Amino acid sequence: MRSELFESILNAVVHxxxxxxxxxxxxxxxxxxxxxxxxxxxxMLANGYSADSTDEYCRLAESTTIENLKHFYKVIEAIYGATYLHKPNREDLKRLISKADKSGFPDMIRNLNCMNWEWKNYPTAWADQFKGYHNKPTIVLEVVASYYT
Incomplete structure (x- = not known):
């Protein structure tokens, strides 16, 4: 994460x-x-670390870490919920579909968290290992994120 983004979120959360x-x-x-x-x-959220493993790096006890995380997600929802955590409206969908089509991900809206993408230039030795969707070699993209320009 860029330090400017971290500091921006930090300032918003502290205030x-x-x-x-x-x-x-x-x-x-x-x-x-x-x-x-x-x-x-x-x-914990980005890397999937357990609450007790943050003691090593951040010097927080497990109970403090859990309490901290609960405060954090409530604050994030309160600050950014109306802007980023809403269902997309028609304009959002049109913009996302247009951007997805230009990027080569036409089915992005149908399934945001996972999609099969045909792998055209795969190593021949791997062809059977990656057969799946329509019996063609595919790669499963697990996360597709959108951004505002």
Missing amino acids: HDHYFARKIDVVGRQNLSHHQKLTSAFR
Whole structure:
């Protein structure tokens, strides 16, 4: 992730929920930094790390990591939900279909998370290993993401 995007999300999250702001605890020490909290949430969501494995890198206990993740997804939904987490309307669909056709993914809207794509220049030795859709060598694309231009 680009550092500008990380910092932008970090600033939005910290300004929206004071849970992520750095505080002084009862003993007078500084609490966990917002960078630690956000990094642990991203590592769990993006890389599939377990809550206890973030202790090594981010220095968060498992229970703190789970609490942190719950705060994180609630804040993200509150901040970005209306913009990015809605069902596409007609204009969105037209734009996505047009962009998908230009990129060579005409069936993108029908199935956003997985699609079979015919593999034309495959190594001959691998032909039987990748036979699937319509008995032709294919590659399964598991994620197709759209972006705004």
